[in-house]
Amino acid sequence: GAVVSQHPSWVICKSGTSVKIECRSLDFQATTMFWYRQFPKQSLMLMATSNEGSKATYEQGVEKDKFLINHASLTLSTLTVTSAHPEDSSFYICSARVSNTEAFFGQGTRLTVV
Amino acid sequence: GENVEQHPSTLSVQEGDSAVIKCTYSDSASNYFPWYKQELGKRPQLIIDIRSNVGEKKDQRIAVTLNKTAKHFSLHITETQPEDSAVYFCAATRGGGSGNTGKLIFGQGTTLQVKP
Numbered sequence: 001g002a003v004v005s006q007h008p009s010w011v012i013c014k015s016g017t018s019v020k021i022e023c024r025s026l027d028f029q030a031t032t033m034f035w036y037r038q039f040p041k042q043s044l045m046l047m048a049t050s051n052e053g054s055k056a057t058y059e060q061g062v063e064k065d066k067f068l069i070n071h072a073s074l075t076l077s078t079l080t081v082t083s084a085h086p087e088d089s090s091f092y093i094c095s096a097r098v099s100n101t102e103a104f105f106g107q108g109t110r111l112t113v114v
Numbered sequence: 115g116e117n118v119e120q121h122p123s124t125l126s127v128q129e130g131d132s133a134v135i136k137c138t139y140s141d142s143a144s145n146y147f148p149w150y151k152q153e154l155g156k157r158p159q160l161i162i163d164i165r166s167n168v169g170e171k172k173d174q175r176i177a178v179t180l181n182k183t184a185k186h187f188s189l190h191i192t193e194t195q196p197e198d199s200a201v202y203f204c205a206a207t208r209g210g211g212s213g214n215t216g217k218l219i220f221g222q223g224t225t226l227q228v229k230p
Contacts, residue, residue: 034217043203044158044220093157097216102148105157 002028004096006106013084013113021079021109023094029074030096034103035067038091050077050094084113116141118206120221128229133194135224137204138186144206147187148218149178152201161202162189194228201225 003026013019023033031052036044048069049057056069068080081088093108117140127133139147145166150158164171164178164187171178175194180187191198204221 032216036220041225043222046217046219049217091155095218102160102163103216103218108155108157110155 001102002026002096002098002104004030004094004104004106006094006109008109009107010110011112013111015085015113016083018080018082019084019111021081021092021094021111023077023079023096023106025075025096025104028096028098030077030098031074033071033077033094033096035069035077035079036093036095038093038108040091044093047079050079052077081111084111086113089113116144116206116208116219118204118219118221120204120224122224123222124225124227126227126229127194129194129196131194133189133191133198133226133228135189135202135204135226136186137188137206137221138184139206139219140185141206141208142182142185143208146207147178147180148205149176149189150203150205150220152203152223154201158203191226194226196228196230199226199228 005024007022033050035047038044046059047062050069050071052071058064071077089112091108094106095103097103120137148163149161151161152158162176162178164180175192177190202224205218207218
């Protein structure tokens, strides 16, 4: 199957700083990627849809100025958590679909804000 | 938008027994329903999926049924084994293309414990 690579796998940052997470499709082109957030023992909550060459579409309740998404190429989408706070600590995971086939997920990024 | 409800939240079975997890969805236009298994700290892994043009699909010990009229679908695991213990998520989407982004909406998850 297709491969989606996410980096870093884990990151610890100080409160008030920004963190960038990368999501790459390694063997296919992804015009659309999706960013999810997962708190412990909870489900994957869709944050936004990342569209290559255009603005991301954010789900209701997700602050677009806090979670900056850039999809500058067909193989790379980035999520930047700006001015991170402890409540932003979570597991962030990206995914991409090839046409109408299954979704392929990155490894996820464990963000801890101290 | 789409809303997916999943039950039960936890399920404990004896090894060898069957396990059933049920999901309902709200968007009648949804046409693709995957099931994922997620182990702690890892990415979700697709275990089976079904499209709206079929009512049932089976892959060895795993099967999924879909009732479009009632807008619900179920995961069936037979002859459960301890290694089946994990969190299982259902999801639904309209599919990609034709103006649809294909975003997956997940159920709340079911923690399955298979006791040896």
